[in-house]
Amino acid sequence: MCEAHAYLLRDNTEEKILESVDLVEMDGEDIHMVNIFGEQKTIRGKLTRYNNQEGKIIIEPI
Amino acid sequence: MCEAHAYLLRDNTEEKILESVDLVEMDGEDIHMVNIFGEQKTIRGKLTRYNNQEGKIIIEPI
Numbered sequence: 349m350c351e352a353h354a355y356l357l358r359d360n361t362e363e364k365i366l367e368s369v370d371l372v373e374m375d376g377e378d379i380h381m382v383n384i385f386g387e388q389k390t391i392r393g394k395l396t397r398y399n400n401q402e403g404k405i406i407i408e409p410i
Numbered sequence: 411m412c413e414a415h416a417y418l419l420r421d422n423t424e425e426k427i428l429e430s431v432d433l434v435e436m437d438g439e440d441i442h443m444v445n446i447f448g449e450q451k452t453i454r455g456k457l458t459r460y461n462n463q464e465g466k467i468i469i470e471p472i
Contacts, residue, residue: 350412351462372460395457398434398467400413405460 352403354381356393362406365389369405377410414465416443418455424468427451431467439472 351368366389371382374395381389397406413430428451433444436457443451459468 369460370462374456374458394436395460396436398431398457398460400432 350400350403351384352398352400352405354389354405354407356391357396357406357408362404365391365407372405379407412462412465413446414460414462414467416451416467416469418453419458419468419470424466427453427469434467441469 351370353364354366354369355362356365366381366383366387368384369381370384373380377392379391379393379395391407393407393409395405396408413432415426416428416431417424418427428443428445430446431443432446435442439454441453441455441457453469455469455471457467458470
């Protein structure tokens with residue numbers, strides 16, 4: 349199990365918004381995500397950090 | 411081993427630019443990457459896609 353989780357960084361706090369992300373696609377300011385369970389989430393923001401070791405995808409609001 | 415590799419997408423061709431990426435940080439239009447061997451690479455571009463299953467981080471030139 350080496351999937352990363354997506355977090356929204358707001359006010360220095362990381363809020364987990366999607367577990368076990370399998371796919372991330374940028375579409376302008378939209379970030380589309382799909383996880384290994386088939387759950388989908390689209391959020392407006394900017395992907396600012398990816399840390400494989402910590403399993404984190406960090407998104408900041410625009 | 412579940413690290414993703416970074417590819418630069420140019421003219422519909424994916425060119426591998428860094429193996430086994432551990433950390434990606436966006437700094438404006440710069441993308442800083444560090445891999446598990448400690449190699450670092452900074453490239454100007456836009457991260458457009460991340461596919462965990464394929465182990466791919468896709469960057470497009472700006």
